[in-house]
Amino acid sequence: MDKDVEEFMKNVIEKNPGEQEFHQAVQEFVTTVMPYVKKNPRYQKAKILERLAEPERVVMFRVSWEDDNGEIHVNRGYRVQFNSAIGPYKGGLRFHPSVYLGIIKFLGFEQIFKNALTGLPMGGGKGGSDFDPHGKSDNEVRRFCQSFMTELYRHIGPDTDVPAGDIGVGGREIGYLFGQYRRIVNRFEGVLTGKGYNWGGSLIRPEATGYGATYFLMDMLKTKGEDLKGKNVAISGSGNVAQFASKKVTELGGKVITLSDSSGSVYMPDGINDEMWNMMYELKTVRRGRIKEFAEEYNLDYYPGKKVWEIVDKVDVAYPCATQNEINGEDAKRMVDNGLIAVVEGANMPSTLEAIDIFIKNNVLFGPAKAANAGGVAVSGLEMSQNSLRLQWTSKEVDERLKGIMHHIHESCVKYGKEGNTVNYVKGANLAGFVKVADAMLDQGIY
Incomplete structure (x- = not known):
């Protein structure tokens, strides 16, 4: 250090x-x-x-x-x-x-x-x-x-x-x-965001973090001439972020092979389809049930008390959407040794410092949380704008603005994180965010 x-x-x-x-x-x-x-x-x-x-x-x-x-x-x-x-x-x-x-x-x-x-x-x-x-x-x-x-x-x-x-x-x-x-x-x-649409909320807000992180992932993959088609994607969690990340990844041709909650993890060798997604969404959002019920409904392998990263070895994309520090150094090394291409953080700080170091040293595309999962707060900001204007935009308008914001974030990371033929997205995100805030603080004096 x-x-x-x-x-x-x-x-x-x-x-x-x-x-x-x-x-x-x-x-x-x-x-x-x-x-x-x-x-x-x-x-x-x-x-x-x-x-x-x-x-x-x-x-x-x-x-x-x-x-x-x-x-x-x-x-x-x-x-x-x-x-x-x-x-x-x-x-x-x-x-x-x-x-x-x-x-x-x-x-x-x-x-x-x-x-x-x-x-x-x-x-x-x-x-x-x-x-x-x-x-x-x-x-x-x-x-x-x-x-x-x-x-x-x-x-x-x-x-x-x-x-x-x-x-x-x-x-x-x-x-x-x-x-x-x-x-x-x-x-x-407009003192809170995430409100119901019929009393001041924004369309696409529930989907925003999962959709936005997937748009960021697509931009990262494009730098290597890749996309999501045919890729095995391991997603942890089954809450809001994981739900819509799994939906968007599937729409874009990826195969989501895992989901989890605090009680355990589910393995889906054939991926998740629309019927399964609808059942999972209803289970977690309406009934507030456990992922074990989802596994039982579709006769899937369920691993009680296990993290997703303990049950997968070979995976193309790791997409942690559960909680902080869920991927440790041992998990990272095992996935890297088995051909991991990319990591995109849907949760806040889900990778330990050791895991991040392993990903970066092995040239794995690594989208840190402060960049990759900014879609949620971005659409919250758009909700604030709509509240101030006393207007509500269509789903298409909000989604297009979200895509634009995530692309801008990716470009900022590339600008500040370019290292030869690779991009250090951690460095890029930290520097881009720092410069904007630090310059504003300098302009406003000491307080």
């Missing part, structure tokens, strides 16, 4: 003890950006990296709610407003038992540069709670969301901070959150 990076990380770790995910995100970013900063002393003089690693604001609060049996529960809520140099804070809310300050800070830090890459005027933020909506009734989820928003509302607004969904926060939760916000402030405004 470069001595300047080592010294920088020492300070970050001392200031943020025990927050491993945040440390990992900062280290991955600073390692690629530090050489550029050294060549451009104006960034060093203004302490841009030090300022980027420190959130502008951290809000942490109690969330008390009552279950259907009348028992009181207490959870913890968070909103980390990381950087607003290029626009209002923008980033999702995650409801999951694993949530703590370190995870929210890692997600918020990544969001700064992901949002910058879209070309839209959005700063970076993230929030959530250690509340687990799984297994809760609709009324219990509603009570929690109303309690959560009763504190959060005072920190957000359409020109201040615009949250969205993430793991555990879908259309149901966004509806309850928006309803409580509207009731408190007595205004109907």
